[in-house]
Amino acid sequence: MTTPPLTLYNSLTRAKDVFTPIDPDHVRLYACGPTVYATAHIGNARMAVVFDLLVRVLRHIYPHVTYVSNITDVDDKIMDAAAETGRDISDITAFYTEVYNADMAALGNAQPDIQPRATAHIPEMIAMITALIDHDHAYAVDGHVLFNVPSYPDYGRLSGRNRDDQIAGARVEVAPYKRDPADFILWKPSSSDQPGWDSPWGRGRPGWHIECSAMAARHLGLPFDIHGGGVDLKFPHHENEIAQACCAHHTPRDAADFARVWVHNGFLTVGGEKMSKSLNNFITAHALLEGGMKGEVIRLALLGAHYRQPSDWSDDSVHQAQKMLDKLYTVLQRAPGDHAVPTSADPELVAALCDDLNTPQAIAVLHRLIDAARQDDAHMSVLKASCDLMGLGQHDPATWFATPEIGDALVAQIERLIAARETARKARDFAQADTLRQELTALGVTLEDTSEGPKWRPNNT
Ligand code: AMP
Ligand code: ZN
Numbered sequence: 001m002t003t004p005p006l007t008l009y010n011s012l013t014r015a016k017d018v019f020t021p022i023d024p025d026h027v028r029l030y031a032c033g034p035t036v037y038a039t040a041h042i043g044n045a046r047m048a049v050v051f052d053l054l055v056r057v058l059r060h061i062y063p064h065v066t067y068v069s070n071i072t073d074v075d076d077k078i079m080d081a082a083a084e085t086g087r088d089i090s091d092i093t094a095f096y097t098e099v100y101n102a103d104m105a106a107l108g109n110a111q112p113d114i115q116p117r118a119t120a121h122i123p124e125m126i127a128m129i130t131a132l133i134d135h136d137h138a139y140a141v142d143g144h145v146l147f148n149v150p151s152y153p154d155y156g157r158l159s160g161r162n163r164d165d166q167i168a169g170a171r172v173e174v175a176p177y178k179r180d181p182a183d184f185i186l187w188k189p190s191s192s193d194q195p196g197w198d199s200p201w202g203r204g205r206p207g208w209h210i211e212c213s214a215m216a217a218r219h220l221g222l223p224f225d226i227h228g229g230g231v232d233l234k235f236p237h238h239e240n241e242i243a244q245a246c247c248a249h250h251t252p253r254d255a256a257d258f259a260r261v262w263v264h265n266g267f268l269t270v271g272g273e274k275m276s277k278s279l280n281n282f283i284t285a286h287a288l289l290e291g292g293m294k295g296e297v298i299r300l301a302l303l304g305a306h307y308r309q310p311s312d313w314s315d316d317s318v319h320q321a322q323k324m325l326d327k328l329y330t331v332l333q334r335a336p337g338d339h340a341v342p343t344s345a346d347p348e349l350v351a352a353l354c355d356d357l358n359t360p361q362a363i364a365v366l367h368r369l370i371d372a373a374r375q376d377d378a379h380m381s382v383l384k385a386s387c388d389l390m391g392l393g394q395h396d397p398a399t400w401f402a403t404p405e406i407g408d409a410l411v412a413q414i415e416r417l418i419a420a421r422e423t424a425r426k427a428r429d430f431a432q433a434d435t436l437r438q439e440l441t442a443l444g445v446t447l448e449d450t451s452e453g454p455k456w457r458p459n460n461t
Contacts, residue, residue, distance in 0.1 A: 003061055006354045008054075008226070009308060011234060011262040012158055012255060016356050019261065021225050027058050027065045028220040030259070032212055032229035032237065033115070035072040036096035037081040041282035042298065042313060043268040043275035045107055047230050049299055049391075050265040050307045050357070052109040054226070056389055057353050060345070068219045069112040070212060071097050073119050074195055074205055089195055093117075098420060103285045105419030106295035106412065107302075108391035111426070114219050118211040122197045125206045125214045128248045129186045129199075137247040141177040143189030143202045149182040152243045154255045158262060159235035166236075184240055186210050209240035216259070217245060227259035231266055232274070238262065265307045272312065283313065289416065292408020294400075296392055297321045303359040303390070324367065325400075328387065331373045333397035335380045343381040345389040353389070362390065396455065414445055418454050 006019040021027045031051040034044050051069065058065045073093035082089045101111060118125075129145050132138035137151045149155050149166065156166055166182045185207035190196030196203040216224065222245060229238065246253040267274045270281050288298055300321035305311035344350075346369055352361035369386055372379040387393030399411070421436035440447050440456070447456050 004351050004354045006057065006061060007356050008261055008263055009356050010260075011264050012260075014160075017261070019225075021062065022223060022260065024062060025064060027062045027226075028068075028224040029055070029058070029065070029226035029228065030068045030070075030212070030216045030220060030224065031112075031227070032233055033069040033071055033112075034096075034100055035075045035077060036093045036100060037075065037078040038096060038277065039284040039286040040100050040103060041275055041277065041284050042288070042302065043230070043282065045104065045285045045298065046268040046302045046307075046311065047228075047265050048104045048109050049107060049302045051228055051263075052104075052391060053303065053307075053353070053357060053359070054228070054263065055110070056391060057357065060350065060389060061354075066114065066220065067112045068114045068116065068216065070215055071100075071115055071117045072208065072211065073097070073117045074211075075208060079194060093119075098423075099286060101423055102416040102420045103289060105423070106289050106416050107285060107299045108296055108394055109299075110391075111423060116215040116219060118206065118215070119195075121211065121215050121218060122206065124218050125210045126187075126197075126199050128210060128214050128217070128244060129206075131248040132186065132244065135247060135250060137243075137252070138186055139179065140187075140201045143204060144177055144185060145187040145201055146178060146183040147186055147240065147243060147247075148179055149184070149243070150180055152247050152252055154246065154252070155182075155239065155243050157255045158242060159239050161235055161239070184209065184236065186244070209237055210244055212237070213241045213244040213248075213258075216241075223257045224259055226261045226263055228263040228265070231264040234262075234264055266305075266310045268302070269310050269312045272310075275313070289412040290409055292412060293318070294322075294325070294408070294412070295415065296325055296394065300325060300363075300392060304363065306360055307357050324363075324370075325392070328366075328370050328383075328393055329395070329397045329400040331370055331380070331383070332393055333401070335377050343385045345386040346382050349386045349389065359390075366390070366392075399456075402458075414440065414456060418447065418456060422454065 007016050008019050009016045031047065034040050055065060055067045078089055078092060081092055129138060132147065133140060138145055138147050156162060187199060187201055187204050187206055189202055189204045196205050242255045242258050245258040246255060269275060273279065273281060275282050285298060289295060297318060301317045302311065304317050304321065346365060349362050349365040352358045352365060366386060369379060369383045373383040384393065417436050417440050421433050424432035424436060437447060445456050445458060447454055
């Protein structure tokens with residue numbers, strides 16, 4: 001059975017379309033990442049898990065995939081956190097970026113190929129804003145630069161918002177410098193105690209939306225294949241990204257000439273309500289890991305609902321995920337050597353994932369594969385390959401079941417440190433990698449770098 005075509009629901013066409021890459025030799029995607037002023041909640045984690053899965057499926061089909069996901073490290077919320085805590089902004093953003101990456105790694109997410117930081121791309125943003133002014137899509141006033149929404153006829157196409165909705169949705173502050181109530185900020189002035197960069201419009205800082213247009217263009221080139229993020233970003237963030245990127249040229253481009261396919265994950269909810277910092281109903285991935293919940297349990301619970309549907313976080317979804325993974329590792333434990341056998345994932349599982357990432361269906365297939373491998377070792381390698389495709393079953397079964405003996409929280413901490421060390425090593429930050437190894441030694445862990453990646457065991461075994 002050959003791999004069926006990948007279909008994805010495209011928010012721009014409002015249809016489930018067959019995915020046709022611009023260049024089948026190199027698929028390029030961008031997903032909007034976190035603002036790093038606090039630890040990520042599991043709603044943010046849902047976005048990271050969904051796009052990690054999409055990247056895995058794309059890599060299964062195409063030879064070369066570049067996944068870019070940004071870090072927003074300049075934002076008023078970060079400035080507020082600095083004011084509240086007295087900490088340096090750069091300390092806060094570096095710290096929470098590291099925590100985010102370690103937490104997402106613990107959930108089985110591979111690090112994006114490129115993780116651009118907004119503050120490292122200010123010249124690209126200034127260049128794009130300058131082009132927008134040159135082509136009469138933006139104007140400077142009192143140290144601010146604003147995008148003029150009526151100048152772009154395609155504005156509203158992604159979200160389907162008409163002009164009245166746009167104005168209402170823009171949550172317009174009373175701003176006398178706006179030519180049109182829907183206009184939005186590209187650049188704003190900074191006082192001397194606020195982070196700021198010199199620009200043709202004075203010392204200031206970028207608005208949020210411009211960073212993604214500038215960083216996607218810089219790292220992927222235009223147009224690229226897939227742009228994603230949570231459904232909350234459709235308007236205004238993604239609508240504004242399209243407007244900026246498409247108007248920075250002599251003739252405004254069509255919305256699809258920024259990114260072809262727009263993929264939006266639904267909300268993670270608690271008691272039916274969107275999980276968010278502002279509603280104060282959030283649970284962080286970090287706290288769950290600290291509390292001893294295994295990263296793969298969180299991952300599987302997050303994949304239990306189809307990515308476009310709301311997913312309600314509940315003890316029951318966690319319990320189901322834990323039960324299934326315990327069953328999986330019980331089977332894997334029986335034939336640990338089979339992990340290395342090269343084979344392909346189950347065709348039905350691949351077909352389910354190629355059907356707009358139908359994870360409920362894929363998980364049903366996985367249940368069947370676990371049962372089959374329980375009966376007969378011959379099914380073990382297909383099971384393992386299928387798990388790999390979903391980013392599950394990635395731990396040494398002995399470690400999985402060793403957990404209660406040495407404490408869940410400690411295992412979570414060890415795995416986070418190992419993931420952070422891997423990130424440091426990839427970035428060739430060997431001093432940081434050594435420090436992390438020393439921390440692991442201090443926790444009583446022996447770490448071995450093997451061809452299959454790092455393996456650890458308690459010193460006394
Ligand atoms: P933020 O740090 O709020 O900009 O969010 C980072 C990413 O997580 C974005 O792609 C958001 O759309 C996504 N996100 C935020 N809250 C939720 C939620 N409750 N459920 C699903 N995705 C979310
Ligand atoms: Zn973005």
